[in-house]
Amino acid sequence: MNTNSNTYTIIYTTVLVVVVAAILAIVATALKPRQTANIELEQMKSIMLSANVGESGGQPDKKADFKKLYDQHITEAYAIDAKGNKVAGVDAFKVDLKSQYEAIKNGGNLTLPVYKCKLDDGKTVTILPCYGAGLWGAIWGYLSVEPDGQTIHGAYFSHASETPGLGGEIAEPWFYNQFDGSKLQDAAGAFSSVKIVKGGANGNPNGVDAISGATITSRSLENTIAAWMDYYKLILGE
Numbered sequence: 696m697n698t699n700s701n702t703y704t705i706i707y708t709t710v711l712v713v714v715v716a717a718i719l720a721i722v723a724t725a726l727k728p729r730q731t732a733n734i735e736l737e738q739m740k741s742i743m744l745s746a747n748v749g750e751s752g753g754q755p756d757k758k759a760d761f762k763k764l765y766d767q768h769i770t771e772a773y774a775i776d777a778k779g780n781k782v783a784g785v786d787a788f789k790v791d792l793k794s795q796y797e798a799i800k801n802g803g804n805l806t807l808p809v810y811k812c813k814l815d816d817g818k819t820v821t822i823l824p825c826y827g828a829g830l831w832g833a834i835w836g837y838l839s840v841e842p843d844g845q846t847i848h849g850a851y852f853s854h855a856s857e858t859p860g861l862g863g864e865i866a867e868p869w870f871y872n873q874f875d876g877s878k879l880q881d882a883a884g885a886f887s888s889v890k891i892v893k894g895g896a897n898g899n900p901n902g903v904d905a906i907s908g909a910t911i912t913s914r915s916l917e918n919t920i921a922a923w924m925d926y927y928k929l930i931l932g933e
Contacts, residue, residue, distance in 0.1 A: 745837035779929030792826035827919030844932025850874035862912030
């Protein structure tokens with residue numbers, strides 16, 4: 696065959712594309728189990744850090760085995776509907792938080808995950824996820840609540856593409872550790888989601904300090920937490 700002909704070029708290009716596509720498909724298939732395992736491990740890490748498990752000095756412990764900690768401390772995982780009723784047959788760990796965010800926003804059916812975490816001191820806290828839209832992309836996280844249903848035990852947040860040094864600070868310990876001990880109630884004792892206050896919480900037990908220069912991300916996170924807690928408040932204190 697004439698290697699300078701158009702036919703040869705077309706055949707050569709087609710074969711090359713097919714071979715490369717096949718190789719990429721094989722590699723993707725081979726790596727998928729590892730990628731899935733890494734995603735699940737990151738989720739376990741987020742859940743445990745929200746309960747202050749796997750921390751050292753208020754920072755994530757780089758040596759912690761979060762899968763082992765998850766298996767040791769999570770005693771129950773289930774999902775609830777919009778009325779706070781348990782939903783049968785749902786694997787809470789595999790619930791897609793993004794889909795639940797869309798359901799909250801658009802009024803769809805809800806299956807919101809709930810985790811029960813037994814701490815080393817014997818106390819059991821309730822871990823509740825949240826997911827929403829930040830300035831540039833998705834934001835998400837977990838809150839753990841004391842048995843009184845009013846006190847936040849711990850929190851952990853992350854994001855897809857918030858600005859480093861500004862909105863991206865929601866994923867830093869200095870920010871999410873502020874939630875420890877804050878209250879889910881107002882001055883009158885009624886339920887109220889946590890407030891992220893610009894200029895400082897000023898001792899408000901219901902509030903934490905907002906991130907300087909990241910007003911939109913701070914407000915988005917506050918709204919995200921409030922939207923999810925509007926359903927989770929139905930089961931707190933049980």
